[in-house]
Amino acid sequence: MRKFWCLFFMVWPILAIWLCWISPSYNWWFPGDALWKLGEQIDDLFYLLLIVVTVVFIGTQLALGYVLWKGSEAKTGHAWFSHGSHNLEVIWTILPAIILLFISLYQMDVLARIRLKQEFPEQVANDPVAEVSARQFEWRIRYPAPGKKLRALPQPDDLYTVNDLHIPVGKPVMIRLRSEDVQHSFGLPHLRLMQDAVPGLVIPVWFQSNKVGKYEIVCKELCGWGHYKMQGELTVELEEDYNAYLQELQEKMNDDGYSGDPAETVALSNED
Amino acid sequence: MKFRNILLSAGLLCAALTGCGEFKSEFSLNEKTTNLMPEAEDVVKEQLHEYFGTPEDLVGWLKFPIDYGAEETVTLRVKSFEESASGKIVLDVAADEQADYQGGSIKVSEEEIYQISSHDPSSGTVFVKPGIEAKLKTGDEVTIVKRHGGWKLKRGRNLYMKHCVHCHGVSGDGEGPTAQYLSPLPRDYRKGVFKFTSTISTEKAARRDLAQTLYEGIQGTSMPSFKLKLIGDDMEAMVGYVRFLATRGEFELRLDGEFGVDYSKDVVTRRIKDEDEKITRQEIIEEFRSMIESDLPDLVDSTATILAEDWERAESPDVMVVPKKPRPEPTPESIARGRALYLSKDTKCADCHGVTGYGDGKQTEEYAQMPGTTPPITYAKPGLYDDWGHPIKPRNLHSGMYRGGRRPIDIFRRISAGIKGTPMPGFGTSLNDDGKIWDLVNYVMSVPYENNSSEIKHAEKEVAEHTVK
Numbered sequence A: 001m002r003k004f005w006c007l008f009f010m011v012w013p014i015l016a017i018w019l020c021w022i023s024p025s026y027n028w029w030f031p032g033d034a035l036w037k038l039g040e041q042i043d044d045l046f047y048l049l050l051i052v053v054t055v056v057f058i059g060t061q062l063a064l065g066y067v068l069w070k071g072s073e074a075k076t077g078h079a080w081f082s083h084g085s086h087n088l089e090v091i092w093t094i095l096p097a098i099i100l101l102f103i104s105l106y107q108m109d110v111l112a113r114i115r116l117k118q119e120f121p122e123q124v125a126n127d128p129v130a131e132v133s134a135r136q137f138e139w140r141i142r143y144p145a146p147g148k149k150l151r152a153l154p155q156p157d158d159l160y161t162v163n164d165l166h167i168p169v170g171k172p173v174m175i176r177l178r179s180e181d182v183q184h185s186f187g188l189p190h191l192r193l194m195q196d197a198v199p200g201l202v203i204p205v206w207f208q209s210n211k212v213g214k215y216e217i218v219c220k221e222l223c224g225w226g227h228y229k230m231q232g233e234l235t236v237e238l239e240e241d242y243n244a245y246l247q248e249l250q251e252k253m254n255d256d257g258y259s260g261d262p263a264e265t266v267a268l269s270n271e272d
Numbered sequence B: 001m002k003f004r005n006i007l008l009s010a011g012l013l014c015a016a017l018t019g020c021g022e023f024k025s026e027f028s029l030n031e032k033t034t035n036l037m038p039e040a041e042d043v044v045k046e047q048l049h050e051y052f053g054t055p056e057d058l059v060g061w062l063k064f065p066i067d068y069g070a071e072e073t074v075t076l077r078v079k080s081f082e083e084s085a086s087g088k089i090v091l092d093v094a095a096d097e098q099a100d101y102q103g104g105s106i107k108v109s110e111e112e113i114y115q116i117s118s119h120d121p122s123s124g125t126v127f128v129k130p131g132i133e134a135k136l137k138t139g140d141e142v143t144i145v146k147r148h149g150g151w152k153l154k155r156g157r158n159l160y161m162k163h164c165v166h167c168h169g170v171s172g173d174g175e176g177p178t179a180q181y182l183s184p185l186p187r188d189y190r191k192g193v194f195k196f197t198s199t200i201s202t203e204k205a206a207r208r209d210l211a212q213t214l215y216e217g218i219q220g221t222s223m224p225s226f227k228l229k230l231i232g233d234d235m236e237a238m239v240g241y242v243r244f245l246a247t248r249g250e251f252e253l254r255l256d257g258e259f260g261v262d263y264s265k266d267v268v269t270r271r272i273k274d275e276d277e278k279i280t281r282q283e284i285i286e287e288f289r290s291m292i293e294s295d296l297p298d299l300v301d302s303t304a305t306i307l308a309e310d311w312e313r314a315e316s317p318d319v320m321v322v323p324k325k326p327r328p329e330p331t332p333e334s335i336a337r338g339r340a341l342y343l344s345k346d347t348k349c350a351d352c353h354g355v356t357g358y359g360d361g362k363q364t365e366e367y368a369q370m371p372g373t374t375p376p377i378t379y380a381k382p383g384l385y386d387d388w389g390h391p392i393k394p395r396n397l398h399s400g401m402y403r404g405g406r407r408p409i410d411i412f413r414r415i416s417a418g419i420k421g422t423p424m425p426g427f428g429t430s431l432n433d434d435g436k437i438w439d440l441v442n443y444v445m446s447v448p449y450e451n452n453s454s455e456i457k458h459a460e461k462e463v464a465e466h467t468v469k
């Protein structure tokens, strides 16, 4: 029985490593490759943390196993009480402190590039493509009319949709993120991006996708009973498709139902 | 102590393994039905059961213009068949472009029908369970039932149970478990009345209207957009199921209306007490029974016919609100004309929406009369009420939120046909001039931007301050 506990504690690090190892092949890992440079850097940060904790975890588990094993063989003798050991206290205060300090300094650059407005790429810093308003439980989106800039106050010619954000591929874009009620969080798992939406604040968020496709927008802050269904879709498309989309949306927004033929007026909106 | 713990964990384990017991969803009865005398209530219940079934066992009444989904079959040749009872059959699927047989069944002859348990579309292999007893040879013809009759209604039901039931309730009564937290309340379909339609004020909602509501959601309410969830067939199936629930509810209400005149609980007690009529409860029951025996089939049939015609008519282009003129540019002149109309005696918009459009007109402070009450009874609290008896506020036109859609045509339709089931009337007939309605539309659409040019500070803070200076 004594040996069992040693083995028991040794099994966990092995199991953990095995699980991490097989995860990618079962699609339990990231939702695909990060779609932009900063996303990759965020992944790198994640891997760095993973390595640090793996080393610490395996180390502690091995030490625990070793101590138990030794103890199980000892027939007599007293335990060694480490409580109050000055040296030990100093070591396990300073070591983690160094690690944490290292991590916080190391990630500073990536964090700044995502969050600080003066680090935003120049072409997007003052030019949002859309305003995304989080609301229980949906994402309401407002675009400027094609060829115009998005203004802080809604304009008569703005274009509106819900849960459906389109951006051009391969270039940075910036959105204005707001909340109409409670705190939400705008999450783009494929881009490794997330930013809280806070009532009363308009938060600029920039990102870029280098691959066309449809990706998920999820709410990452528990915001009420319908949180789980607060999903949207990010469509990344070629510049010309993007422009065509906005053009089409504009036509829909201006639809006055007048065409002579009633059959044709049947909700443009129902065709995707 | 220890024993109790063991017992407790054993109990928990059992509960986890078996789930929370059998759950059966049921259509509930309208209050009007339960107010009938028990014999009449039973008749309504039986009719509903016969013609609409239960949520688990739906009945598609072919009288109604609802697409329940017809049976779809395909005849294929057997490529190979294993003699053993393994139930594995390889079919030649080259003839069928959409070889998706999941959930279907295979018909070897009229009597021998086997459920398909799994299937591999690429090789055409299907498995049936239990094994197949019939002798099959390569080259034999078998019929695959890809979709059973009524599949659309069932698909609609499944989707409804997944996406809508927690708000709109199993019977579409708007009393799902989340409804109590919502304002406005989810729609009770059972009146067959829908607010946002493209049809004239006297007609029902068309399929396209329900589809638009599902696609866009209802902005400013908790009714979400399902454009990412209901794709292809699913949208149609969903709309069909909403219509199914609405027809069911309306059918029930109409029967209640017929029987309620003489056989509601209140009326029966009154009749028994009535000195002149000299009738006992037993006699009333007899009277009801004989009425049912002679009239019920006709009553049911005519009720269903009326409903079917109503729904069918809504699809017709003749009752669709289509402007006869294009929208004029929202020039200051057009907006001023709209504003004048808005304040005029002809429309009385301001009585509800307020002179400045904040939704605070004088009617919001007056006592409204309950519909169908003689002598008139007013609601206990002042303000407007909708047909479901819930308080309702005229829209604050400054909010820039339009529940029925924000395209000019949407707002045109709201003003022309009104918002059904609410006090907001339609002006298509009374104004009788699409130019005037367009002026109103232009005015309404300009209201949210009235303050844009003035120096009113935006309440929100731009987070440029995030930057370290």
Ligand SMILES: [Cu+2]
Residues within 6 Å of the ligand: A134, A135, A136, A137, A183, A184, A185, A219, A220, A221, A222, A223, A227, A230
């Ligand atoms: Cu949320």
